Structures are given as structure tokens and as C-alpha cells.
Amino acid sequence: MSCSRRDFLRRSIKGGIAASLPLSAFKFLSPAQAKSLVRESGLRWVFLVDTTKCVGCGLCVKACKLENEVPYDVPVTRTWVERYVVTKDGKFHADSPMGGRDGFTEQKIDEQEIPPEEIAKAFFVPKLCNQCENPACVQVCPVGATFQTPEGVVLVDRTWCIGCAYCIMACPYGARFFHPVYRVAEKCTFCYHRISKGMKTACVQACPFGARQIGNFKDENDPVTKTILTQRVAVLKDEYGTKPQVYYIGLDSNVR
Amino acid sequence: MKNHVLRPLWASLAIVALVLLVRSVVVPKDFGIHGNRPDGKNFTFTFHRLGAIDDWKKFKVKYRGKQYCEECHEEKVAENMSSKHRIIQCENCHGPAIDHPDNPETLAIDRSRDLCLRCHADLPYPGSHRGDLPAIDPEEHNPGEACADCHNPHNPNLEDME
Numbered sequence: 001m002s003c004s005r006r007d008f009l010r011r012s013i014k015g016g017i018a019a020s021l022p023l024s025a026f027k028f029l030s031p032a033q034a035k036s037l038v039r040e041s042g043l044r045w046v047f048l049v050d051t052t053k054c055v056g057c058g059l060c061v062k063a064c065k066l067e068n069e070v071p072y073d074v075p076v077t078r079t080w081v082e083r084y085v086v087t088k089d090g091k092f093h094a095d096s097p098m099g100g101r102d103g104f105t106e107q108k109i110d111e112q113e114i115p116p117e118e119i120a121k122a123f124f125v126p127k128l129c130n131q132c133e134n135p136a137c138v139q140v141c142p143v144g145a146t147f148q149t150p151e152g153v154v155l156v157d158r159t160w161c162i163g164c165a166y167c168i169m170a171c172p173y174g175a176r177f178f179h180p181v182y183r184v185a186e187k188c189t190f191c192y193h194r195i196s197k198g199m200k201t202a203c204v205q206a207c208p209f210g211a212r213q214i215g216n217f218k219d220e221n222d223p224v225t226k227t228i229l230t231q232r233v234a235v236l237k238d239e240y241g242t243k244p245q246v247y248y249i250g251l252d253s254n255v256r
Numbered sequence: 257m258k259n260h261v262l263r264p265l266w267a268s269l270a271i272v273a274l275v276l277l278v279r280s281v282v283v284p285k286d287f288g289i290h291g292n293r294p295d296g297k298n299f300t301f302t303f304h305r306l307g308a309i310d311d312w313k314k315f316k317v318k319y320r321g322k323q324y325c326e327e328c329h330e331e332k333v334a335e336n337m338s339s340k341h342r343i344i345q346c347e348n349c350h351g352p353a354i355d356h357p358d359n360p361e362t363l364a365i366d367r368s369r370d371l372c373l374r375c376h377a378d379l380p381y382p383g384s385h386r387g388d389l390p391a392i393d394p395e396e397h398n399p400g401e402a403c404a405d406c407h408n409p410h411n412p413n414l415e416d417m418e
Contacts, residue, residue, distance in 0.1 A: 041292065052384070053385050055375055055389060056384070056386055059374065063319055063348070063352075066318060066319075066352050067317075067319050067352065085381075102374070103373065103374030103375070104374075104377075104379065105370065105373040105377040107379060107380075116380040119380065119381070120382075121381075121382055121383040122379070122380075123381060123384040124384055134297075138300070138301050144287070145304070146304075147291075147302055147304035147308070148291065148293075155309065155312055157304060157308035158311070159305070159311070160308070189312060192313065192315070193312060193314070193315035193316070193317060194317055196313050197317070199317065199321075202319045205319055205321060206319070206345055206347075206348055208343040208344045208345070209385060211385075250383075
């Protein structure tokens, strides 16, 4: 192979330029990525729970079950309230009878009486589906029956779900269950039928103390967004990488 | 080529064709990737039947809120809104309005103690707003009697008590 001096110099310069190009210059965006840079959904539903305001009345659970036709006397529920009692010797007790549907009216916790003077701290924690940004339950669905909407809500297609329950196993928060009537996977929808009409979710509306709030994370002026961005908030099981979108004020390390 | 070699080939091609045919009939036309995620993981998270979104939007609203009750029960709502119980929705105690007064024609009037005890049973819980609420020990405070016999649930102010 012959190579003149001129050719050699030309090729060296071209090679040098090619080598100096950063790898990222060759990264092609998928059509969806390119599209998302241009036009994004202006909505991302997020939830804010202030555990310091919750009194454990359970009216949210009652409202949720009746609004969403979850069988009332079956121990399954889309949202539930947990009670935590930490005693002065460092032990902690937790319960949630019937998901807290009838409120907490007795001091007994798990059949156990705890004298008030032994209580170091005690509080209630409402829980519901975290509508994760990376929902593990959606990833495992073998038939495409559960999915994320453009507004970030995870829904179940009742006509398509085969009831294999992979998603119920995959959810780190135990937020899913098997619907005893429809025989499909069931979960909190953030009351999708209500929020898409401009209403609040049934649990948010039912809460007398404002312990539950829902907002649009893409709206900077939304009071919920402002609180999440400026106050000290935490999420449950951050280490799972699911990016949960239910934020908590006053979360304790005993809560899991 | 010999027939016994080709026969399984035709058979497997026929099976593939049959599966594709059945699939095109069974799988709804709006089934596909409908997402627009910044990270591009649209197949993982947004592969679904598009109509499922509308199915959920069509779900019936049952809790209508206090404004809906006020349209007819103006006096009751006004009395309630002047009291500490203004933070409580009517439907929390009376049940969901749904299409009341058409369906159901009447809503429940629940006079059970359990309803009041949800908030007013004494639980000495520091770190929770529960400890700040006016509370009673249900076993000592007139056991067996309906709270509503003495207290007006719409306006529980003790000074206004009859």
C-alpha cells in the first residue's frame, strides 16, 4: 500500500478531529426522548401527607372504600392508616386493624395495653400507593395490563389483567391487592376519575385536618409543590429506587 | 428437497401465521406504547390499551362535597360552618351522596357513638394532633348513650348545648 506525504497528513488531521469529538456527539435521541424535550405533559400528580396532623379517625379509609367500590367488610383497602406507639424502653408497636377503616378508638394495640406514662411517642401514618416514577409493579406485568399514565398515575386495566399477582409481590409498599369481586389486581388510582375532573381525591376531601393533600408537581405555584420543594419531606423506602411520589412530613425512622 | 424435511417447516410457519392472525383479532387496536417519558423507558412503563385511561375516567363519583349538600340543605350547612365541626364533610357521617335525592332517596343518619369516638376517644399520643382534641374515656363518659342525645353534631359548642 502506498501513501504519499499529502495523504498521510490529510488522514492524520481527519483522525485527530474524529478522536477529539466527544462520544456524546454521537448519541442519538429516541423519538420519544426528542419529543419529550419539545412537548411534555403539564401534569404530574404528587401526594403530600402531614403525619403530625393525622389523628387516626380513619374517615379517609372509609371514604376511599365507598368511593372506589372496594368491598367494605373484606380486609383489603387501597389506602390505610397505621398507628405507631414507641415506648420509653425503645420498643415500638404498630397496628392497623381493618386498615384503620373504623378509626382508632382504643388504647390497646395488638391486644396489648400500654400505660400512657410509658409512651415516648405515638402517631399515625396514612399510607397509599406511591405512584412511583419507576413503578416496580408495572415492570413485572407480563401482559401490559398495568401502566403509567402521562400524569404519572399507575392504573390497572381490568379488562386485560390476568390476575397473576406478580405486581402484588413486586410492590415494596404492599399497596396492591387482589380485588375479590373483579378478580384482578387492584390499587389506589389517586381517584383518577375525580382528579381528572378537577376534584380532590376522596381521601383528601374526607380528611378534616388537612393531613392529606394532592397537587401538581409541574406547577410551581401549587401549594403542595411549594411545600415539597421548600420543607423537610421524606419518602418511604427511598433505597428501592422506585422514586415514590407520596411525600411525608414528620416521618419517623420506625415507619417502614 | 424431501417432503419429510419440508413438512415440519410448513407446519411451523402455519402455526406462526395462526398466532399472528389470532393476535390481530384478540389484541385491541389501541394497544401499544403511549408514553412520553424523559428517560425513554416507554415500553417498560407505558405499554397498554389506550382505552383503559378513559375507562377509569368514566368511574362514578360518589362523594360530592359540602357545596353539593348546600344546594338544598343551606341551613344545616350554615349552622355547621359556624362551628368547630366545619372542617368535617357532611358525607363523612351521612355517607356518600352519589345522586341523592334521586338515588339514594335518603341518606343515613348515623347516631352511633363509634362515629364520634373516631376522633374523641382519649388517646394520650404525644407527637400526634390526636392529643390536642377534646376527648373522653368512652367507658366512663355516659356509656351506652348516643352522643347526639346531648351534643349537636352540627354545632358541638358546649356553650350552645341545650
